Amino acid sequence: MLFDQIADKWSMMVLAVLHAGPLRFNAIRRLLEGVTQKALTQCLRRLERNGLVSRRVITTSPVAVEYEITPLGRTLQDPLKALYAWTYAKMPEVEQARQAFDQRNGKG
C-alpha cells in the first residue's frame, strides 16, 4: 500500500526539507533531528523507489550523494502542507484532549 510508505514522519520531513532545493545526505540528516543513519537511508531509498526523490552521485573527492525532489514528489507537497497546517492549528485542542484523557485514566 502506497499510503503506508508516504504517511510516515521521516518521509514527510524529507520531502519538506528538499522543497527549497537538492541536499546531501548529511545535510538532510542534520535537518531531521533524531533520525538515525539507518532510518534515513531506508527512508531515502523508499522515496527514490516510489519516484518522489532522485539520487545523484557527485564525483567530487570524497564522493558525495545528493538528493532532489522529483516533479512527482512536488505534487505531494500541497496535500502534505494541508496536513501540516492542520497539525499546527489544532495542536492546542489535541493537547487539551490528551490532558483530559490522561486524567480520566489516572495518569493526570
Next chain:
Amino acid sequence: MLFDQIADKWSMMVLAVLHAGPLRFNAIRRLLEGVTQKALTQCLRRLERNGLVSRRVITTSPVAVEYEITPLGRTLQDPLKALYAWTYAKMPEVEQARQAFDQRNGKG
C-alpha cells in the same frame, strides 16, 4: 510529535470509515482488512487520547463499545482526503517508478 500519531495507515483508515457514522469495534475491524485486534485497540486508544474519536460503552447485553468521530476529528478529513486523492491519482506513476528502480537494482 502529533504528526507521528496521525500519519499512520490505521488511524487514517479508522477516521475514513467513521466518516459516515459511529461504529462498533468489530465493525471497524471488519472494514480494515488485515488489522489485528491489538493494533486496532491501540490505534483507537491513541485517536481517543488525541480527541479525534470518542468511545461510548453501550449497556446492551453483551456490552458493546461504539466509536464516533469527534468534531475535531472531522476537521482532519479534508486534509486526509487530499492525501488519498493524491495517492489514487498518482499510483500509476509511482508504479512505473518502482519498476524502473527495481530494474536498475537488479530486481526487475
